[in-house]
Amino acid sequence: MKPLIIPVFIPNQGCPNVCIFCNQKKITGMTDLPGRDDVRRVIEEGTKGDGSLFYRKKSDKKKENRPLFSLFSASLNKPQRNTCFKEVAFYGGSFTGLDLKYQEELLGEGKKAIDSGLIEGIRISTRPDYINERVLKTLKAYGVRTIELGVQSFSDRVLESSKRGHNSSCIFNACEIIRESGFNLGIQLMMGLPQDSEETLIDSAEKAIGIKPNFVRIYPVLVLKDTELEELYLKGEYKPLSMEETIRIGKVMVKGFYMAGIPVIRFGLQPTDTINPDKDVIAGPFHPSLRHIIDSELAFEKMKMVIEANELSGRQVSFSVPKKEISIFQGIKKENIGRLKEVFGLRGIHFVVMKNAETGFSLPVR
Numbered sequence: 001m002k003p004l005i006i007p008v009f010i011p012n013q014g015c016p017n018v019c020i021f022c023n024q025k026k027i028t029g030m031t032d033l034p035g036r037d038d039v040r041r042v043i044e045e046g047t048k049g050d051g052s053l054f055y056r057k058k059s060d061k062k063k064e065n066r067p068l069f070s071l072f073s074a075s076l077n078k079p080q081r082n083t084c085f086k087e088v089a090f091y092g093g094s095f096t097g098l099d100l101k102y103q104e105e106l107l108g109e110g111k112k113a114i115d116s117g118l119i120e121g122i123r124i125s126t127r128p129d130y131i132n133e134r135v136l137k138t139l140k141a142y143g144v145r146t147i148e149l150g151v152q153s154f155s156d157r158v159l160e161s162s163k164r165g166h167n168s169s170c171i172f173n174a175c176e177i178i179r180e181s182g183f184n185l186g187i188q189l190m191m192g193l194p195q196d197s198e199e200t201l202i203d204s205a206e207k208a209i210g211i212k213p214n215f216v217r218i219y220p221v222l223v224l225k226d227t228e229l230e231e232l233y234l235k236g237e238y239k240p241l242s243m244e245e246t247i248r249i250g251k252v253m254v255k256g257f258y259m260a261g262i263p264v265i266r267f268g269l270q271p272t273d274t275i276n277p278d279k280d281v282i283a284g285p286f287h288p289s290l291r292h293i294i295d296s297e298l299a300f301e302k303m304k305m306v307i308e309a310n311e312l313s314g315r316q317v318s319f320s321v322p323k324k325e326i327s328i329f330q331g332i333k334k335e336n337i338g339r340l341k342e343v344f345g346l347r348g349i350h351f352v353v354m355k356n357a358e359t360g361f362s363l364p365v366r
């Protein structure tokens with residue numbers, strides 16, 4: 001069973017400062033603050049049979065909840081026992097930095113929906129320095145089950161350059177008390193912040209794995225209009241990751257999470273009316289199918305490894321893969337097929353649907 005997330009966006013509220021890369025108003029595409037009635041309406045509409053949502057188009061919701069590829073046995077198709085299946089999510093800004101009365105107004109509406117059986121829990125996103133025992137107690141009382149932390153990096157140098165306003169020990173502390181208090185923990189990481197390097201990125205992924213979150217999201221940095229990062233970029237003082245670097249390093253990070261059994265529920269910002277190169281994306285590794293590219297690269301490596309280990313050069317090979325992963329194994333524009341044929345001189349490659357399997361990998365050889 002896949003989780004249904006019903007999002008309510010609260011743009012750039014509750015933040016003590018503006019991080020160098022952030023234009024939250026543009027990311028969420030709205031500036032009005034939702035109130036109690038909006039939350040009720042979103043929950044009612046989001047839990048209807050058609051799953052239509054108030055603040056998000058149907059097509060976006062479908063993408064959010066699509067099945068996730070899990071080459072290394074990490075998938076939302078196998079949710080952990082403590083994962084809720086229907087949650088209203090207060091995203092954008094820093095929820096626990098909002099005025100307490102406003103927080104309680106929104107949470108109260110969520111709690112009513114929990115008590116009436118419409119949803120099973122509440123999910124919020126916030127900053128590590130806005131988590132403490134008192135905050136967690138309030139969240140618990142209203143039925144919050146999942147906390148997504150905007151960690152971005154575990155490098156103090158990177159955090160400082162990005163004007164995050166907290167250091168890595170604050171992150172470790174927040175993660176620890178969130179886990180100890182029995183919440184589901186999600187970690188958001190960014191790639192390519194100022195002062196980032198391949199080493200800091202891999203190190204951040206390793207540290208995140210060590211914390212054992214329930215899931216992660218990874219966002220390669222895009223230079224957005226009207227941000228401080230845009231100014232630095234235009235002055236030549238900041239250079240975003242190239243697409244090649246993003247795929248090469250992102251692949252290592254994602255593979256690490258898969259191997260640790262940690263679902264990567266998003267890689268790359270979702271394109272919207274404003275998040276696209278014709279609007280607010282000034283520079284950076286933007287691609288609407290970044291996640292598909294990363295997964296296809298991992299699938300290529302997996303097939304390459306199998307062909308090498310079984311000495312299949314010059315042969316005709318069939319791979320048995322779950323139906324929903326066939327396009328991932330074939331690669332964008334079926335590139336993986338051409339690459340493998342070229343590297344190993346294969347006579348042909350075929351994909352057959354693995355029966356009775358959600359995810360997995362096997363190899364019948366003809």
Ligand code: SF4
Binds near residue numbers: 023
């Ligand atoms: S804490 Fe999050 S929402 Fe607030 S300014 Fe920083 S990135 Fe934007």
